[in-house]
Amino acid sequence: MSENIKVSDAAKMIGKSEQFVRVGLQQKILPFGTAVQLSSKWTYHISPKLLNDYVGGELK
Template sequence: MRVSVKEAAKTLEVSEQFIRIGLQRELLPIGTAIKMSSKWTYHISPKLLKEYIGEHN
């Protein structure tokens, strides 16, 4: 399971572009961004997102 860029942006109260750039530059430790040809693909881990915002199970 993964979290969409839109959902992550809403959770962190930032723009979707913030999430995309943060993942592309490896500055946001919530998932990965992989460039496939000229298009980026994003994987945001629900677990890493929760840890990043300080939420524990």
């Protein structure tokens, strides 16, 4: 089972704002995670492997 990366950490890793990451995941534009709306609240899963692939393998 893979670990989940926080939105704030993903934002720092790609050099964008947390809101950029949230909206990108909600609109299925960013390929490294998913966003699910539960009632009026959103929840996010960011895959370490997919994020690593997205930033070009620079993460450890």
